[in-house]
Amino acid sequence: MRSRRLEYSESTRDALVDSAVELFTKRGYAGTSLDEVAKRARVTKGALYHHFSGKQALFEAAFDTVETKAMRRLGEIVSGPGHPWETAMAGLRAYVRVCLDPAFQRIVVHEGPVVMGWARWREAEEHFSYGMIRESVAALVSSGEIEDVPVEVMSRLLYGALSAGASLIAGAADPRKASEEVAWSITRVVSGLRRPVAAGADAPAEPGDRSASRRRRR
Amino acid sequence: MRSRRLEYSESTRDALVDSAVELFTKRGYAGTSLDEVAKRARVTKGALYHHFSGKQALFEAAFDTVETKAMRRLGEIVSGPGHPWETAMAGLRAYVRVCLDPAFQRIVVHEGPVVMGWARWREAEEHFSYGMIRESVAALVSSGEIEDVPVEVMSRLLYGALSAGASLIAGAADPRKASEEVAWSITRVVSGLRRPVAAGADAPAEPGDRSASRRRRR
DNA sequence: CTATCGGCCATACCGTCGGTACGTACCCAT
DNA sequence: ATGGGTACGTACCGACGGTATGGCCGATAG
Structure with a gap:
């Protein structure tokens, strides 16, 4: 059965990607900071780097x-x-x-x-x-x-x-x-x-x- | 008559642009640091910022x-x-x-x-x-x-x-x-x-x- | 019910880089 | 000579990408 913990994790990942799509669209890749992406998803950079290996990987997920x-x-x-x-x-x-x-x-x-x-x-x-x-x-x-x-x-x-x-x-x-x-x-x-x-x-x-x-x- | 000083300045500017074209081509805009551009032109960032208002302006000059x-x-x-x-x-x-x-x-x-x-x-x-x-x-x-x-x-x-x-x-x-x-x-x-x-x-x-x-x- | 293990995330920190402030040597006009 | 403008160099700041480390909490075994 679907663990609760896993649901949380997936949800934050989605939130990060959504946030990334929004910010990359509005301000472009270079103009978007990871802190900002994390903040908009109501997490910190730690969470971001847990789900993605870096800024590029985040971009590719948004892509x-x-x-x-x-x-x-x-x-x-x-x-x-x-x-x-x-x-x-x-x-x-x-x-x-x-x-x-x-x-x-x-x-x-x-x-x-x-x-x-x-x-x-x-x-x-x-x-x-x-x-x-x-x-x-x-x-x-x-x-x-x-x-x-x-x-x-x-x-x-x-x-x-x-x-x-x-x-x-x-x-x-x-x-x-x-x-x-x-x-x-x-x-x-x-x-x-x-x-x-x-x-x-x-x-x-x-x-x-x-x-x-x-x-x-x- | 063309001052010698002005010739130097122009030459420096050209060197910076040439350096920029080369590095931007090889490593891209984000992958190129201004220190590197300046170093390749055998000057420092001070000279660069004297001739160009910033990285974007340098890029446009290269463009x-x-x-x-x-x-x-x-x-x-x-x-x-x-x-x-x-x-x-x-x-x-x-x-x-x-x-x-x-x-x-x-x-x-x-x-x-x-x-x-x-x-x-x-x-x-x-x-x-x-x-x-x-x-x-x-x-x-x-x-x-x-x-x-x-x-x-x-x-x-x-x-x-x-x-x-x-x-x-x-x-x-x-x-x-x-x-x-x-x-x-x-x-x-x-x-x-x-x-x-x-x-x-x-x-x-x-x-x-x-x-x-x-x-x-x- | 307790223990503990591990995935998920926060916090603190580092290095790099764009940009700024300011100092300086040199040239030129008056 | 001297004040001012040009052409740089130097030192520094803040932002940001990335890393190291520790804590919290749900899952799982006994």
Whole structure:
């Protein structure tokens, strides 16, 4: 049976991670002190160092938490059945929404590679959001929806574009409009990868139908 | 006339910036101490704090130096005359090469947004590499080479994709092969944005002609 | 019910590093 | 010559990441 003591311990660990997510998101990795994290969780640094080997490990725990939460939102969309193209487009829109979460933005996209080191970050991402994008691209290629591009590289590029789009949205004066433009543009980019003469059945949504996007340019 | 004293001072400043670029590239922002930077420049922290208001300012000076050097390599290519499409493609290849510089990679692409803050970094980038990409995209749109996409957003996405590609190359086991695949893929993406029926004169290079890129996939 | 054992956490402390205060040598104009 | 400004060096402070150590308390055996 679940020991009481173990419940306490787990609860403090969770509190520490939650506190870390909050502070890392608000003030960044360097701007957050461990005393502060511990204080917000109503414990001391001793407890923190009991559960985590150091600041990096705490960050990685926060990273995992944020990623897992994001995965739950994306997983059911991408892994569900349906036409690969439709699925991928739905995934794109969902990913843009996920990126609007400030915690995801800062911890996963921005500080992740710097704090964990790019190699370690990349490795972690394999099991999370990048992995899903890669899955989608692979599905599009193997189903013949888009051209026979190198999946690994193209997924990375797409991931980079999506991340940049997410940053753009997060920093935009009008996030809603920016969000629409980013979704439209990404869709347009992926559409450009479709085979010249689609062998697919019914023609799925092209970016052209998003009506509310006539842009100004001198 | 140029005072001797002023020459000394300027030289000291340059030495500090060079030292900073080197150490920031090798050990990152957080992993580099100011004493170390000063020591490598054969001065003390007092000199450093005379020339720069703090660690951030030193980083931004290093950032500017690296960016300026990169710009000199790109500027002549992008701003030169010639067919917009050819120019843009040459710019893409040149940018990929620039990204192979570890200093550019780490200081500008990875740590820049984190250390300077995304907003400040974005502002600085307007005058540097992002500005050039934006220029190229705008030229492609206004010359009718590619579709009427929102320039600002599309440039951001492209920039993100390029940065991701650069990271990929830098971390790849076979950088040369990765470099080729990235260049090919990026070219393919941009090609996907071309107008369906090109009104342009002679058909410029399509990504298809890069022969040495047949990829394996199960 | 008692003893004690071990996991969980608090407290005190250390080393490092960014930043500050202040002293000093040197140059220049008046 | 001399007052002032520039270009540093030196000594020091506070904050913070990390460590060592000790105490509390629930779990478990007898």
